[in-house]
Amino acid sequence: MNRIENTFSKLTKENRKAFVPYIMAGDGGLECLVDRLATLEKFGATAIEVGVPFSDPVADGPTIQAAGIRALATGTTLRGIIKQLAKARELISVPIVLMTYLNPIYAYGIEEFVEDIKEAGVDGCIIPDLPIEEEDIIALRLKQAEVELIRLVTLTTPLERIKMISNKGKGFLYTVTVKGITGTRNEYDSDLNQFLKNVKEVSPIPVLAGFGISNGNQIVELTKFCDGVIVGSKIVDLFEKNNLEEMEKLMSVFKKESKLV
Numbered sequence: 456m457n458r459i460e461n462t463f464s465k466l467t468k469e470n471r472k473a474f475v476p477y478i479m480a481g482d483g484g485l486e487c488l489v490d491r492l493a494t495l496e497k498f499g500a501t502a503i504e505v506g507v508p509f510s511d512p513v514a515d516g517p518t519i520q521a522a523g524i525r526a527l528a529t530g531t532t533l534r535g536i537i538k539q540l541a542k543a544r545e546l547i548s549v550p551i552v553l554m555t556y557l558n559p560i561y562a563y564g565i566e567e568f569v570e571d572i573k574e575a576g577v578d579g580c581i582i583p584d585l586p587i588e589e590e591d592i593i594a595l596r597l598k599q600a601e602v603e604l605i606r607l608v609t610l611t612t613p614l615e616r617i618k619m620i621s622n623k624g625k626g627f628l629y630t631v632t633v634k635g636i637t638g639t640r641n642e643y644d645s646d647l648n649q650f651l652k653n654v655k656e657v658s659p660i661p662v663l664a665g666f667g668i669s670n671g672n673q674i675v676e677l678t679k680f681c682d683g684v685i686v687g688s689k690i691v692d693l694f695e696k697n698n699l700e701e702m703e704k705l706m707s708v709f710k711k712e713s714k715l716v
């Protein structure tokens with residue numbers, strides 16, 4: 456069983472929700488990646504999404520774009536990231552999900568990429584610009600390597616298609632909660648809760664909500680209708696400000712003694 460499947464089946468049994476932080480690899484210099492991953496594990500991350508900086512990040516808002524530019528400016532490469540992840544794997548046990556656009560994988564070589572991330576102990580991969588209809592170019596290889604392809608659905612994906620997509624994988628389903636790009640926001644579509652409920656009904660795998668989530672109240676509200684959250688821009692911002700105290704508080708949202716932030 457893959458580490459992601461394992462982690463989520465345990466979570467479901469214990470009736471707990473997932474908190475998956477996103478981090479931009481190479482922001483602050485690639486040498487601090489291992490340390491930051493260890494911090495996120497210590498703060499209770501269920502799994503960690505590690506972003507690969509890319510020059511044309513079509514799904515990203517200003518915070519993550521800026522983090523990507525900073526990371527590229529320090530000379531971060533996909534090869535360098537994978538080396539650091541191999542080091543991290545010796546220290547941390549939470550699942551690692553690599554998030555990259557397709558282009559850097561192409562440039563690396565698909566076969567070699569899958570081999571190397573497997574070897575480094577990466578457990579899953581998110582490729583946001585890879586549509587299901589095209590996924591065969593990499594999906595089978597990932598499957599053979601037991602690296603889960605984490606697929607995305609959005610508010611505009613028809614339910615039939617969500618059913619089909621969620622039946623393909625064994626990891627979790629990434630449900631995009633906005634019609635737009637990454638970045639914190641204060642309000643959601645009024646039909647979001649119902650949408651999450653519908654997705655939960657058809658999906659055989661855990662349903663995680665991501666995009667625009669930045670505070671405890673939002674997280675408590677949303678997880679009434681799904682199995683957990685993914686928080687990107689807010690975590691990136693708190694690392695940049697080196698505000699680990701607030702990060703720890705935010706990530707304690709599911710602990711009984713937590714005070715919402």
Ligand SMILES: O=P(O)(O)OC[C@@H](O)[C@@H](O)c1c[nH]c2ccccc12
Pocket residue numbers: 477504506514515519554583636637638639665666667668685686687688689
């Ligand atoms: O930053 P936000 O709004 O909290 O959204 C999560 C997100 O950052 C992370 O999952 C992510 C970053 N870049 C992406 C591109 C596509 C899909 C997902 C992502």
